[in-house]
Amino acid sequence: MGLPSPSFSFTIPSVYDDTQLECRLYLPPQLQRLETAPRWQKRGAIIAHPYAPLGGCFDDPVVSTVGGELLQAGYIVGTFNFRGAGESGGKTSWTAKPELGDYFSFYGFMVYYLHGLNPGRPSGHSRAPSETQPSPPSIAGEEGSQQSSSPVDLILGGYSYGSMIASHLPKVDVVMKLLANTAEGSSTAAIRTRAQHCSAHWNKEFQARVQLQSSRPGSPDSVGKPSHVALGYGSDSSPKDSRGDALDNIMRRVDRSKRRLSARLSRSEPQMVQVQDNTNAGTASGDARQIPTPRISYLLVSPILPPITLFLTMFSRMSLSTEVGSGTSVQGAHVLSPKPEEQLCAHPTLVIYGNRDSFTSEKKIQKWSDELASVPGTKFQYREIDGAGHFWHEDGVETQMRAALRVWLSHTLQVGSSQTPP
Template sequence: MPLPSPTLSFTIPSIHDDTVLECRVYHPKCLMPTSISQITVWNKKAAIVAHPYAVLGGCYDDPVVDVVSSTILEQGFVVGTFNFRGAGGSKGRTSYQSKPEQNDYLSFVGFMVYYMHLLSPPPIPTDLSVFARSDPELHNLSPVPSQALPSPRPSDPRYVTATIKSSKIKVSNSGPRLLLAGYSYGSLITTYLPPILSSVIAQFQNPAEGSAHAEIRLRAECLATQQNEAMQAQISALLNAHSHKRGRSLYADDLVHSPKLRKPSSGVRMGGEENLRRASHDSHRSRSSFSLEAPEMVRKSVDRVRSIGKTTRFSPKRHNTQGPTAPSHVANGSRSSIEHIDGPGRVQDTVVYREVPGIGHELQTAYLLISPLQGLVSNLLTLWSSRSWKDQLSDHEMKLTVDPSLVVFGDDDVFVSVKRLRSWAERLTEASNDSGRFRYAEVKNAGHFWQDYEAVKVLQEEVKAFVETL
């Protein structure tokens, strides 16, 4: 199933040098339900999928990125994709040392961590499951035998099989989860991300006024607030419509008024420093042509901070967060962590970013690498900046043996020999000490670009099986 239209389409500045990056976020059905049966608990799970090398045409519209992202989305994850510098409509040029791209990725990590932390769908009524099961429209949802997909059979030549090494991944499902994924060049960047993200997240806690960190955090909070309101309206309307149809109410307030069920929006577009009216926003490309603009509250909030950032963007000075504060915006009963301060005699207002207690402390990370680049190719793309010539695991690669990780590659990769990929994966397996945290799949007849239909089916099955354990 291809990706639907994104829930959000927006831009953020890179923490590397303020380069404007295109981003998209997709919500699972539990956060954008269209029926009672889709109202389920979202367990604070999100994923980021990075695309192939921009110089060779890679961008977030890549077919493999689409397949992997849609598979993860179906498992109830909020999924985010973005264009590295020089890809698609993102500004700048592709580098030759990968460091700017690593910071591009970390910029989106910062956004996603705050966004998923602040995203808060309304509570689900305790009797919803029993109530929903009483609806005859929800019966017989299991596929008939002719619609069910058969499992791959090793003895049947019509099916492609995967070679799986190491035991089943054993992870804890408690706490928020962030899956960091990448395909091809995207997997290379994912591999070289810092093993521990707490130091990265800390930079967003007290950002300098007008800095990239500040604007990314503002974007996350504004969009999360807006989506919280939209989810509240959508889910309440569904419950009201269904309860009135069944002659009962799940909420006491539903007896007073019952809003009509709103048709879900096709997405919200929100800009960064670029002109919201620029021609690229009317692109004819699939899944990127939106006509809806961000609500006035969101747009004004961003413009307000951006006006401050025009003179302070490159200033290292940080504002004193212990100063006076003004009432902040309240959404779903929780105070905003961003406050606007106005005072007599001030030329312009000031923005205070309060620390969000506990953010990232319980965050569990996982990794998914599709067709990773190894050997000479990876050395050329990074100019040997992060790795020695010897075939040994780097500190960044060792994180794959500590956090739940899955590597999937084909036996017909034109960029990296399957022997090298297999040897690298075996070293990671050995380094994991059979903990079950690391796993890899070698897929028969799969090339670097995954053009074989049966191989793609195996890729989907492996990704699904892995994500289900997170």
């Protein structure tokens, strides 16, 4: 079972240079029932797609397969198109630095979005007698809903080229500091606003359905299949000349102008490590809350290793640089990527690959995996699928990949709640 139709389709700007990125969100079944939604633990996963010039995009069948398993396990799944893929703007780069900025942008969106979700019951809604847990915070009818201060679980994943980008992301504490230093009118502020709009939409819809059930005791205890919501561009279900898109286009141009003006007039010092929890990117809010650092994991499917990665990045060490873009939230910060091996050993990681991969030899990837798995205190795990190639077309290999992923997810879900972010 792959991914169904998305719950949300939207665009966000890349922090690298404001290139518009086509994005999708898929909500798990656990958020479709009123009795399971309040107990749902916030967890999300990002699955990045293969190399765009070779046909990679978020509609890739392997991305759909992996995403479908994560969805059934209770994860909100997020996918996006790198620049040059699908309806995203721009072109694929030779250095992968812009693509690293693209991934970072969606990473930030998921952090904001998961934080903003509030699958609790409105105050006054009756619970079944067997439920002894304290009532979750009430759901506000507006975007400024009360939000849980507990950390979320977030899987940083990718397939093929997407796994290479995911493994080079900055450390999670660096990511949180960059997100916290959000200047008014910046790309990060626009991403935050988009995330807040999406989470507020779900909160309002959930509240309305809970209230409907309260007024009709005999109605089915189900939220029902969420309606598809399209925001901005990149959705076939949203006409390009619609009234909503026309307004979004105007606001996007205004935001871009504000970012450029902000870049020219301000080279301000970093703000405190807090995220402004306002819903208007151009209006500062006095209610600033620190978002808990998420517990991250890595999921890499058919990762590509040197010399392929060296070719794709033109022999340049990857880094996140926003100097190219105007008005970026980190004000020209240049952030070097840590060594992937350090991050993959420090955080729960699963690598799945086939021993007939045409891009990376079995001997090389097995040696690399064994070395990481033998590091003292490592959290790195791997699974080699016999007979599987890079594209997972061979008979029976997809079933084995699914099984390996389920085992890892089951273990991750069991230990995740007892861990604290580094």
